[in-house]
Amino acid sequence: MTQSTPRRGFASDNNAGVHPVIMEAIQKCNMGHVIGYGDDPYTQQAIKTFRRLFGLDTGVYFVYGGTGANVTGLQVMLKPYQAVLCAETAHIYVDECGAPEKFTGCKLIPVPTEDGKLRIEQLQPYLAMQGFEHHVQPAVISVSQPTEMGTVYTVDELIELSSFAKKHGMLLHIDGARIANAAAYLNLTFKEITRDAGADVLSFGGTKNGMMFGEAVLIFNPRLQNDFKYIRKQGMQLHSKMRFIAAQFEAYLQDDLWLANARHANKMAQLLAQKINEIDEIKITQKVESNGVFAVVPKRLIEPLRKEYFFYTWNESKNEVRWMTSFDTTEEDVENFAQTIRRILKNNLT
Numbered sequence: 001m002t003q004s005t006p007r008r009g010f011a012s013d014n015n016a017g018v019h020p021v022i023m024e025a026i027q028k029c030n031m032g033h034v035i036g037y038g039d040d041p042y043t044q045q046a047i048k049t050f051r052r053l054f055g056l057d058t059g060v061y062f063v064y065g066g067t068g069a070n071v072t073g074l075q076v077m078l079k080p081y082q083a084v085l086c087a088e089t090a091h092i093y094v095d096e097c098g099a100p101e102k103f104t105g106c107k108l109i110p111v112p113t114e115d116g117k118l119r120i121e122q123l124q125p126y127l128a129m130q131g132f133e134h135h136v137q138p139a140v141i142s143v144s145q146p147t148e149m150g151t152v153y154t155v156d157e158l159i160e161l162s163s164f165a166k167k168h169g170m171l172l173h174i175d176g177a178r179i180a181n182a183a184a185y186l187n188l189t190f191k192e193i194t195r196d197a198g199a200d201v202l203s204f205g206g207t208k209n210g211m212m213f214g215e216a217v218l219i220f221n222p223r224l225q226n227d228f229k230y231i232r233k234q235g236m237q238l239h240s241k242m243r244f245i246a247a248q249f250e251a252y253l254q255d256d257l258w259l260a261n262a263r264h265a266n267k268m269a270q271l272l273a274q275k276i277n278e279i280d281e282i283k284i285t286q287k288v289e290s291n292g293v294f295a296v297v298p299k300r301l302i303e304p305l306r307k308e309y310f311f312y313t314w315n316e317s318k319n320e321v322r323w324m325t326s327f328d329t330t331e332e333d334v335e336n337f338a339q340t341i342r343r344i345l346k347n348n349l350t
């Protein structure tokens with residue numbers, strides 16, 4: 001039986017396969033027996049690598065996925081009467097089926113934002129809740145880096161947020177499901193854009209940039225180190241065959257595979273934006289700073305295009321769509337996609 005390879009699309013970097021180097025690492029560590037639950041040489045090595053990148057006292061904990069990383073990472077930062085301030089577009093608020101609320105018992109407070117970023121002027125009003133027993137107590141600011149709108153916080157913007165958090169007795173959580181794309185865009189190290197910018201806890205992603213599964217919760221704040229291992233297990237995120245996450249991360253971080261993949265995905269997004277900008281009827285709505293392109297398109301484009309390339313409409317009321325590139329997107333993919341858009345617009349004039 002012959003099988004055709006499905007076409008690469010622009011719906012999500014989650015739709016991409018696994019980078020061959022990662023696949024090889026999974027295969028290579030699939031030998032013999034090692035102790036489960038992280039007490040194995042692969043996990044110890046990957047923890048060492050993370051500590052070399054982020055500081056020797058970093059708490060490094062592997063988990064299954066991004067939602068699990070966010071939920072457990074937030075849980076270690078919160079008491080049930082406390083609350084998280086996050087962008088109204090935040091994955092934790094919109095796309096995790098209420099898991100953060102369910103497992104932390106805390107309220108998430110969505111803050112309106114045009115570009116996915118939080119700024120201290122927007123957070124200031126919530127300070128009025130502090131100290132009043134009838135209100136939940138804002139205790140964590142959670143940002144996504146890059147944001148869900150593809151924009152990237154500068155280090156100065158993050159420092160402003162973390163200083164504000166500290167000044168008002170709060171902590172900073174970063175959802176870094178695509179942290180590699182942000183580091184590649186800013187041309188800075190992981191540490192410079194997270195720990196050095198004042199983050200207390202980071203959800204460190206790998207799946208969207210070439211891994212098969214597995215994320216890491218990195219804990220920088222020494223006060224939060226002791227409890228996490230219990231929270232991870234109780235939160236169903238302790239992988240018994242941990243070596244298969246660890247070996248992926250080791251391959252991902254060694255020789256800067258993460259950087260090559262993220263740079264490539266970002267470059268393909270720039271190319272896609274350039275092609276889209278040449279089409280008069282489409283308007284890009286957000287700065288393209290990572291691997292996502294957001295655009296308002298004519299309504300008549302959406303369904304026919306979706307038949308050829310699946311993708312998500314981001315905002316139905318505005319006909320705003322999200323297109324994402326991946327580590328394996330090619331220039332030819334971008335060209336074919338742009339040509340398909342042009343053809344559909346030309347053939348469906350009304």
Ligand SMILES: Cc1ncc(COP(=O)(O)O)c(C=O)c1O
Binds near residue numbers: 067070144207
């Ligand atoms: C910004 C962000 N955070 C977290 C996640 C959660 O990842 P997962 O689907 O692995 O739970 C995603 C997934 O798309 C994401 O885009």
